[in-house]
Amino acid sequence: MKNFPSPSDDMVKVKFLHRHDISPPVNSVSATVLPLTFFDIPWLLCCPIQRLFFYDFLNPLPPSLRPRFRSSSLVLPLAPPQKPYILYSEGDSLSLTVAESTADFAQLVRDEVCDAMLIHPLVPQLPPPCESDDARLWPLMAIQVTLFPNKGICIGVQFLHVAADGRSFNHFMKSWASINRSGGDPTCANSDDSSPFHDRGMIKDLHGLEPIFLKDWWSCVGPSLSPSRTLLTVADKVRATFVFKKAHIDGLKAQVLSQLKNDDVDSESDPIHLSTSVVMCAFVWICIIKSKEEEQQRCDQSSSERGKDELYYFAFLADCRDQLEYSIPLTYFGNCLVACFISKKRSMLLGKSGILHAAKAIGIKVKEVRTGGALRGMDGWIRNFNIANSRGLLTVAGSPRLKVYDTDFGWGRPRKSHVVHIDASGAFSLAESRDEDGGVEVGLALTRVCMDKFISLFKKGLN
Numbered sequence: 001m002k003n004f005p006s007p008s009d010d011m012v013k014v015k016f017l018h019r020h021d022i023s024p025p026v027n028s029v030s031a032t033v034l035p036l037t038f039f040d041i042p043w044l045l046c047c048p049i050q051r052l053f054f055y056d057f058l059n060p061l062p063p064s065l066r067p068r069f070r071s072s073s074l075v076l077p078l079a080p081p082q083k084p085y086i087l088y089s090e091g092d093s094l095s096l097t098v099a100e101s102t103a104d105f106a107q108l109v110r111d112e113v114c115d116a117m118l119i120h121p122l123v124p125q126l127p128p129p130c131e132s133d134d135a136r137l138w139p140l141m142a143i144q145v146t147l148f149p150n151k152g153i154c155i156g157v158q159f160l161h162v163a164a165d166g167r168s169f170n171h172f173m174k175s176w177a178s179i180n181r182s183g184g185d186p187t188c189a190n191s192d193d194s195s196p197f198h199d200r201g202m203i204k205d206l207h208g209l210e211p212i213f214l215k216d217w218w219s220c221v222g223p224s225l226s227p228s229r230t231l232l233t234v235a236d237k238v239r240a241t242f243v244f245k246k247a248h249i250d251g252l253k254a255q256v257l258s259q260l261k262n263d264d265v266d267s268e269s270d271p272i273h274l275s276t277s278v279v280m281c282a283f284v285w286i287c288i289i290k291s292k293e294e295e296q297q298r299c300d301q302s303s304s305e306r307g308k309d310e311l312y313y314f315a316f317l318a319d320c321r322d323q324l325e326y327s328i329p330l331t332y333f334g335n336c337l338v339a340c341f342i343s344k345k346r347s348m349l350l351g352k353s354g355i356l357h358a359a360k361a362i363g364i365k366v367k368e369v370r371t372g373g374a375l376r377g378m379d380g381w382i383r384n385f386n387i388a389n390s391r392g393l394l395t396v397a398g399s400p401r402l403k404v405y406d407t408d409f410g411w412g413r414p415r416k417s418h419v420v421h422i423d424a425s426g427a428f429s430l431a432e433s434r435d436e437d438g439g440v441e442v443g444l445a446l447t448r449v450c451m452d453k454f455i456s457l458f459k460k461g462l463n
Helices: 040-044 116-122 166-181 209-221 246-263 276-298 301-305 354-373 377-390 450-463
Strands: 013-023 032-033 049-056 073-077 085-088 094-103 130-132 135-139 141-148 151-157 237-244 310-320 339-346 395-399 418-419 426-432 440-449
Touching: 040 130, 040 209, 040 377, 049 166, 116 237, 130 276, 151 166, 209 377, 237 246, 237 418, 237 450, 246 276, 246 354, 246 450, 276 310, 276 354, 276 395, 276 426, 276 440, 310 354, 310 377, 339 354, 339 377, 377 395, 440 450
Parallel strands: 094 141, 310 395, 395 426
Antiparallel strands: 013 094, 032 085, 049 151, 049 418, 073 085, 073 135, 130 135, 141 151, 237 440, 310 339, 426 440
């Protein structure tokens, strides 16, 4: 068993220097209402998204780092059947905090195991909601810039998923970075092919999903009206980043194809869809299941006698901008994702061909989305999530396609990017490798026992 660092002593200490409320110039933007689409409504139940970008940085913070965009609020009616919406009113502002830390910057950008709470002080806090006119108003985003003198800088963002998906968020970050890189010229991010597309009328509810999602959402939230779910405990977790080189990924694909050839899994004639994301999700899912099985057996000997037919659940997200009956611009700003749910029997996933079963199930869902079935079965999205989440659902955050390491504010590529909310949500994160084309980074937050087992399985898998 490895000796992991203790949590409290290594907590990053930050000194808050300034807090700014960033607003558009007076009378420059009229009041704006953005209705939620059926793609947005399920994300009312999602925990806030938290991401950190670390950069090597030796100079004082430039004034142009302040973001140039308008802030809005999420308006949640206090009683059904009203529909939530996003509102910008004159005077709305975004919270930007500037802080300083003397923590070990090099430790924060390493891949090695560390206490999960270590980086949480670098995440900005969303201001509390306020109530007005029979509704509750939730701020959508907060930003924190933490300086590490003569070492680096961390840009932390927290936002509500209901406002934007990963593609939209990363488009915003790259636009902001481009403006900063140009010395503050906002026109550099406003070309016709790169400016964000905000028209929610582009989304057509051809399958009648909106009223179903609204009804299911109201039945879930009750009187709390919180846009986020209760989070899992973070204090007893450690986090780490696992880097898979392209050669490792090719080896995993070869292993799956070899099992497909040698094992009588099924008689399907269609070839298996085995992309990098598919094989990575399959491998990580199996390793996490095995890690948690060992932990449960240590805590409860009877857990080893659980039924072979017990189901494990996995969900991943698929971008629908180019998968629907009508065209949606790639720069559409909002949510345009579907959740793909998978369930497989415990005996299949823990058997010798577990990664093959997982990869086939994930691959089938990917092909279904790409062949016109993106919205098939989506009327049960919220209900399926609640059922699966109560039985140990594993989800994935991020994607190698988002290219987070291309977010250059003028100081070069990020040294590291962390998805922080996986510490509490129970998901794992995927991103492209910073250092090698075709490689993948996997971010994980697990208990110490599970992490120790995962490391063992990770090394075994690479060999």
